[in-house]
Amino acid sequence: MSRYERRALVASNTPPARAAEAQLADMGEWVSVEEADVIIALGGDGFMLQTLHAMLERRKPPVPVFGMNLGTVGFLMNEWRHHGLGDRLERAKPFKVVPLSMTALGVDGRTQTLPAINEVSFLRETRQTANLEVTVNDRIVLPELACDGILVATPAGSTAYNLSAQGPILPLGSGMIALTPISPFRPRRWRGAILPDKARIGIRVLDPGKRPVSAVADQREIRDVAQVDICMDRARELTLLFDPEHALDDRITMEQFVS
Secondary structure, eight states, rough: OOTTTEEEEESSSSSSHHHHHHHHHHTTOOOOOOSSSSEEEEEEEHHHHHHHHHHHHHOOOOOOOOEEEOSSOTTSSBBBSSSOHHHHHOOOOOEEOEEHHHHHHHSSSEEEEESSEEEEEEEEESSSEEEEEEEETTEEEEEEEEEEEEEEHHHHTTTTTHHTTTTOEEEEEOOOEEEEEEEESSSTOOOEEEEEETTEEEEESSSSSTEEEEETTTEEESSSEEEEEEEEEEEEEEEEEEEGGGOOOHHHHHTTTTT
């Protein structure tokens, strides 16, 4: 019997993904997401993140996800092919992805906690720079960082927004996370840090009334925050499945050589 006998099929709302969904729907028996051993996701990287977040929000043990690219970049996806799905699943290589947990304290005193699979970003809301205090394991490492923002990226997310902000590419399994400033003004020579993924990072807004800041966990934003605490959430590990010839760790490695 297949490891993934009970399969669920989900697709983004784009015409290519819906057409692919219709093509696969007639080629086997499908179950609901709640009953599945594996989820087949059709779309782009954004839809993959939505699928993974939906599993985290259900608060049930997550099941592996095999994505096929019907979007633009498809960094987290496999090549779209409608045939041979069963064989591909049996040969697929699993990769564990540990999300970040962001706990944000608003200026109104309310606290919210959100997961982030790619990154947590801290962004100024107005034309004025943000003034931030940064701590690592409760130790102040930057008393005042003047910048457009700062982000904390996982290895899986290090080739996304983090790379666009000139942050480092982190191999999967490196046990590290990236702390990357966005358009830093002061200190002028600070360009970020690579930290052990056991580190607890705190970011405090020094003047939230005059220089408001928002916090974004992947695609979900909390505005007007006063303080954010970030750490890895190992209790909510996720699994992505990749074709052996299209493995995520290889893609991350080769991204360092893209001009």
